[in-house]
Amino acid sequence: MKKQTLAATKVSDFDRLNRDWYIDKTVQALVFIGGISAIIFIIGIFVFITKEGFGFLVGDFSFKEFFFSPNWRPTSENRATYGILALVAGTASVTGLAMLVAIPFSLGTAIFIAEFATGKTREFLKITVELLAAIPSVVWGFIGLAIMNPLIIDIFDVPVGLNVLNAGIILGLMAAPIMTSIAEDALKAVPDRYREAAEAMGATRWQVIYKVVLPAAKNGLLGAVLLGVGRGFGETMAVLMATGHAINIPTSVFDSVRALTATIAAELGETAVGSPHYQALFTIGNSLFIITFIINLIADLVVRGVRKG
């Protein structure tokens, strides 16, 4: 008899008429809010930055002046000009030099840690790299200011040591540990059976790395480089303190420059909320946001490409 009543109860009744079921659904809804919070924040960042800079975009903004004029004179009394070309050149030169330093060293280090180092050495190197990645950017800026600056003046016999070279090296040292750990992950993601197969054919360690591991990890490594570029591009405090902060299209690594991020950090405090200058700074921020968004998107697509393959 009992069996019949059990069969008469629908499966859905079992599920639903239960306090635990409701708790479960509530929690699911709550954690879902957490899950979509990242999307909300990304949209929120874009909306609020655009909103604060909107008056400039519809007012003083001229596409040609903004992107192609090297004159950033937002406080000029006669006629304020808002050209970010020199600032873009500053950011590009510093990031470019930083990548010149960081890419070979971080990829080399990643290969050494993942493929050559063993046991204690490997553990030590991994922890060191992780700790280096944790040093705050303001400390790097201070290092550029207090240690690198006199060093560059001494070695190269130049009047000012706060320049593209200084900021580039600082930024390179900053980005390298992060790129190293991402690149190492990419190398580790290459299945061991690839290596074993190559070794079984009589390949040396280096041949295995060069002919098998690197081609297989190519996309992951490219992703690491892109994320490093994004990092360098968006870095603020170190660049503010080590570049010399002078508006300049650099012709040599000993020229002082000024970066996009640093301009916002240095000037935002002195502008009145809602003034064209204030809004122009938000518009720079918006460009930074969009560019890093695109870099991250490409990095994600590149890395995901390798996982599907």
Added chain:
Amino acid sequence: MKTMFEATPINHKNLGRQKLFRFLLGSMTALLIFPVILIMGTLIYKGAPVISFDFLFSNPTNGMTEGGIFPALLGTILLVLVALLASVPLGVAAAIYLSEYAPDNWFTRIINLAIINLAGVPSIVHALFGLGAFVIFFRFGTSILAASLTLAIMTLPVVIVATRESLQAVPMAFREACWNMGATRWQTIRRIVLPNAITGILTGVILEVSRTSGETAPIMFTGAVFFLPFLPQGVFDQTMALSLHLFVVSTQVPEMPEAVPYGVALVLIALVLMMNSLSIALRMYLRGKKKW
């Protein structure tokens, strides 16, 4: 007489090349690490003489050229605590959703992309967002609350990623066993998954503390100020902060004694690296203890 397995000239060439590259890559590693260790040595050498009980626990005096850094230290601790209150519940919830509930579809992929992007947005852009949203739109003013919320959003990906990883490290069989006993998904998460993942989550939280305490740009316009004659009384007050203090004493104050910024830098870096080491130690302890 030559045997079959004797190394041929080609073998010698290849082995020589392997040694060469091993040496090259090893030197690159050394070249990357040694300058930084040297720099840290300099920081300690020049900064250590300044550090004293008074330096840590007294107010700055005489235009910040003398005295200590107590308000900045306290400010950083307050900022970090308030930021944690906001980001840990949200981040853990997000990680639980992604690890335990989210289906493998385009929407989940967008969430993951948003997390990666949130981590990649320049810190100064977070500062602009904090200013536009919390200081102006929500009318928190430049306050600890506004600065901490900005920091919380910026470091949210750290908590999410670390928590998700430790949740996913709990074997699927644990969950299946629990479901088979008739437990709901939430009961399984609360009784089985979370207890097994808690140390890993803690690792992520400590890492976030480290990240949060070093950030400067996001708090510059949202709540941290150069100098305050009094300590903050609540979350709607402004505060000094260690990271901004380092920027101020190294760039904004004329005739600053050389040793003071070194001292501030040393305290900041010690704080950050201690947190990181703790997180690493916890992770290693966890790895040693794992039963499955």
